[in-house]
Amino acid sequence: MRTIDLNGAWKVEYDTQIQEVQIPCAVETIMENRDFYGPFLFRKSFLLEKINLENRYRLVFEGVSYYCEVFLNKQKIGEHEGIWDSFVIEAGQAVQIGENVLEVRVMKPDFDKNSPYFFRSVLFGFIPDIMLPFGGIWKGVSLEIREYGAFDRLVPVFSMENRAIELEAAFSMENDTIVQGAVFSREICGKEDGAIPLMKDDDTKQEYAEWSVEAVVENPDHSKSVVRMPCRNKMSVPVTDVKPWSPDQPNVYRCTVTLYYNDTACDTRVFTGGFRNIRIEDGEILLNGNPFYMRGALHWGCYTDRMLPAPTYDEVKEELLSLKELGFNTVKHCLYFPPAYYYELCDELGIVTWQELPLWLPFENEFLISRIYHQYPRMLDYFMRYPTVSIVSLGCELDATVPETALNDLYRMVKVREAQMILCDNSGSGECFDGVCGAKSDIYDYHFYSELPRFDALLHEFTAGYRKKKPWLFGEYNDADTFRPVTGTKYEDVWWTNPNEHKNLLRKVHKGFGSDQPVYRQKEILESYGVLGEIGGLEELSRRQMMDTRKYLLEMTRSFPEIKGYNITTIRDVPLTTSGIFDDEGNSKCEAGLMKRINGDVVIALQKDLGRIWKNGGDRFRDTDPFNYYAGSSVKGRLVVSNRSRRELEGFVRVRLENGDDLIWEQEESCRIERDKTAQLSQISIRLPDLKCPMRYTLEAEVSGEGFCYSNSWEVWSYPRVQNNHTVYLLDDSGSFSGIEYFFTVERIKDLRSLSKLSAGDILLTTRQDEELADRLPDGVHRIICVKGDGSIPVQNVPFYREGVKRIFPHPVTDRLKHKGYAALQFFGISTDRAFNKKEMENYAGSYKSLIRRYDARTYAVHDYLVEFQKDNRRILATTLQLDGGQGSQPADFASNPLAVWLLHCMLEYLRERVSK
16 A cells, blocks of 8 residues: 655635635634635646556545535545545546546534534534634544555444453455445444445455455564454454553553555554543442543633634653643543544553544534434544543533434444443533433533532532432533733734634624623723723732632542542633633643642542531531631531542551641541542641731641651641620621621611611621612711622622632731632632622712722623722721621631631721721
């Protein structure tokens, strides 16, 4: 066989233009107006000095997006529809001696819902939403010249059960004799037009004495075995002393299969693979009989510099090695397919792959379902043989557009290829996205993008014991955006920050949501809020906040034995979101040692203590703040260890509480934790010292023994017990300040008429913020307003920990908090989903001072949580912070919320100091 490389320089004609282009590429890289969808006419000339019409001339296309017609020397020789699969077109009688002209007419996905190529109906997955719906000849092209015969299809299966490499093949031989192993099974898909090719023994059992196949297997120990056999559509190559593939021992076999005619080699295929046994038993994923806990990174295939999911071999290798350094053992390719060498490198480096098929937000039209049935089998050919691929999901966050019958057909389709493959019908789950709930799935898979105090309840609710026992995995979760400055950086000149929607197709994609992709407007938006000069240092603050957030969520996840793994969103920053583990350049945003503490084989977690309170005539769970305490009280909790190290941990657990170099408390006890178990390690109760100012301590736990040592640490804050004898007046219609009398001298105001008793210099604490209250309030009375509902001060709903960066400004109130410059886990108990929009607050209050500010990392809107302003000769501190807790696993009320009590004390003291001046 001879191969002619047809990559390199081509001519492309489109939209009245003719350009030279280097294939492979996305057409968007050469277009000024990317809002053009075809036709694109690609043209390439090549020479054939001689031809033999008995030979086979085959054009091999590795990838074209989306629909193409192929012409050779003005003859149409084939067509193809699809993005992700390779295809072969027989050149046949169209070849000629001398110059041959190859033309490929391409239509790319478009934005017209009435078009057959509407991008939501062509199985494009998520690529358009984080990059763009690219088009063109985006993978390699070649011409194969074959004498005698050739493989039309060769699918290897590494059978652990049979200890053999089983080859399912279709051959084309001389004199048009074909041994065809593809038959159509209507019982699998339930419909004639969606027949799925399956490999079965052909009925003739005919052997060709002159035709044979030789397989040379190179074993992991570098030994070789050679097997020669007659041509059949199913052949088995025995392998002695099979060495299974696993992340710990990534044993890879290399197999060379050659088709012979009377000892003349006609066609050769080379592939790698491996043997592994994967199954589910008692709610565990077992890989070669050992429990496997997934620690994955979600990959969207976004490489904006080339506008294609096409990293180089070296980029992939560096990416994977960096992931291993951070403790990851899995990559989930979400709704796209990487280059083949990505799977091969995962095989070699011992990284498990979860492959998700590209079905997301599908647009229901006459083409969608038939495309799924016809294109999915070809997609499976691309990746199913790699041992790294151990989990497949059929789609992502699907609503009811894709029916249960189709999902079950697809489930069976994959199981026919490999019965052991672990399958998920709908990553994210039907019950969470209004999809069908009766489709077959081997696992539970949820995508909880949750505010921190709400996460605990989600885990408890979804571990309901009455459900069928299956492994629970997070197909994706735990995003944590960082702040990416665009202004004054190289990102000002990249295509995805261009405001022209004809050049930046992301804008057109997000118009479909009635939204925008505002990264191109970052400078304009920040200037409109008047904060462009404030963004210095936000990137570093946001990275510290990111680690705090991910640490909490990962430790909570590892504390639930029902959960068997996760994929963190996402592997690298994309135009839409900066929640990457790596930045846009592929550099890690995480310190490796810290990440391994919370993303390794063994993770120690701090969980709250168990308790109950009797309130209003009944029992309630006693939620406490695990990060904030009153001085003189006790830090109580349970240390939980998730041991996935495949060894029993027998040794000692040491727990220390430190203040810098000063040791406050220490405890040591023996421990024994079984392998692959999650269990309580220790119960702690540490009395904190009395103190007169806030203190931030470090709580550290270490498990060590012969040959191992694992540790983790947490910050805890302690505040002086407040005994404030100055009277504060309280108007609390919402009942938010239960127990306030334990700490402050309070006179409650029952109605607005009672406000007349206040005089200049008094302080009113209130949850009301209407104009009637302001009108009735005597002059000189200062206010602390805790906004609980709608009123005269405008508020907006925004997440606290997700998607935004919080900065704490210097101020006499915040300076007393012992904070870290940003809203760390210290603010867990008072975090809120409401904030003041800066522009609206300025309209309401005029000039004001921000104490705690939020910068949205996606929309760049600016909000505040705590502000100071003056109105009608009255000084006002207003906050949306949840001083009474009560959201999710926050403390249940004000009195049990140490930071809330201390913050209120600081606000009151500040106002009194201002009054005295």
